[in-house]
Amino acid sequence: MNAKQMDRLATLFFYLVAILIVCTLIGLLGFILFKGISYISWDFLTEAPGSYILGEVGGIAPMLFNSFYLLILTMIITLPIGIGGGIYMAEYAKPTRFTKFLRLCMEVMSSLPSIIIGLFGLLLLVQYTGWGYTLAGGALALTIFNLPLMVRVVEQAITAVPKDQKEASLALGITHWQTITKIMLPVALPGIVTGTILAAGRIFGEAAALLFTAGMSSPNLDFTNWDPTAVSSPLNPFRPAATLSVYIWKVNSDSLSTQTAAIVSGGSAFILICVVLLFTIFARLLGKYIYRRLTSS
């Protein structure tokens, strides 16, 4: 076989790989969306769950709310720390052994098996603190994977800012800190926003780390009570909360009716996939919009 034939063969191979990836994705999404949509109804989205153990379908409203609320709580914790860490890694960390060690720690942290994080959370955030299963515990457990990801997103976004922007600012007698906040962060913001929303998709679907931290059930929520200290308030961060992913797992393992389990998980999977897809599209649009606004172009 000569070089030219080899080149063609290799090209063909890579095309096939690419097609395989796209087909897998389309097949997977198509199946879930096509099967799932038939289970979706207004009641399914707005009702509380029924006694699924005995075969009652009910709705997913509290779980849907819990998933979003947990995401927001996690972001409130991770965003400030992640932005701070990212700025440190991009602008202040000198290339020393300590910095290398820090990077290694973050890689390890983000690749820990999520069930282990869940068990660790059970020990520390549920039992040691005496909180029991809480949203706050779940948010802290999710922080463990999300934080390294956020630090990397912010670091990469800042590093991608052209170096001449920084030099221009420093040469005007502007301090390093002002240069970071007023010149570099605005340019990096679209990248940070896009990366944050994509990371949010990962959190939104997480289940294993939450089983033993946020718990597998929710109290009866009163959606008219928005006092965060009330026991039945949806906003109370110290109440147990099953998220959508956890609920899928829970119904499948507990329900005596395979049909109910199929309906609940099919519908929930549809919603989960839709939300994650929307996150991805929204991330791109928002990133572009912010870039145009900030550069006034």
Add this chain to the structure above:
Amino acid sequence: MLDFPYVKKRDADLSTNVTVKTNKLNVYYGSSHALKDINITLYDKTITAFIGPSGCGKSTLLRSINRMNDTIPGAKITGDIFIDGVNIQTESIQATALRKHVGMVFQKPNPFFKSIFENIAFALRIHGVSKKDIEAVVEESLKRVGLWDEVKDRLQDSALQLSGGQQQRLCIARTIAMNPSIILLDEPTSALDPISTEKIEQLLQELKRDFTIVIVTHNMHQAARISDYTAYFHLGNMVEIGHTEQIFTAPQQSRTHDYLSGKFG
């Protein structure tokens, strides 16, 4: 024989007031010795050109004068740099204050990703200039670089929409808005077309009335056309400095002669 048809004639009234003076200046980047024992004097309201082959240290010297080398990890500087008699290497001199006094324009036009107005107003605001004064300074700076008529109706548009030459003039406007006494230019026209280059060169002749100008250029003809003094650098040494007319017609050093005649470089 050297062949430079457009060498600037020596001005009769060149100032003898010293603005910048270095004393045994050495710069190291890690283990590489980038500048060796430089003793150079720059005079008030003159244009001095630094020429020499790549890696000769001309940009390093330029970046020492506003202490931009501080931002490079591993850079080490010994010796003294005096600006108006003050040693800027001492710890009591803040780099941020120094850089207001010594402005810098870069090789590639680098306007901020902001509006034309904001490109100039931004630093003024940070340095505490009042809102009323900012508008006046923006207008005056844009007029001085000949950009005002071209942009006065679209000050809120992005600076990135300007042409390369306009962007570079905006960067010069941004620098003079700080009212510095010295302007350092690091190959400011190397990314520009000949017409934009000519505009910048004319502008520098006008700015010379108010500022001391130092320009690094890889274009020998540019140095010959616009500068009052020319310094030739080679491998971290300053080989020769003199009036531009003298350097380009009768250099004292054979290395300068070889470079200017195109033997290497």
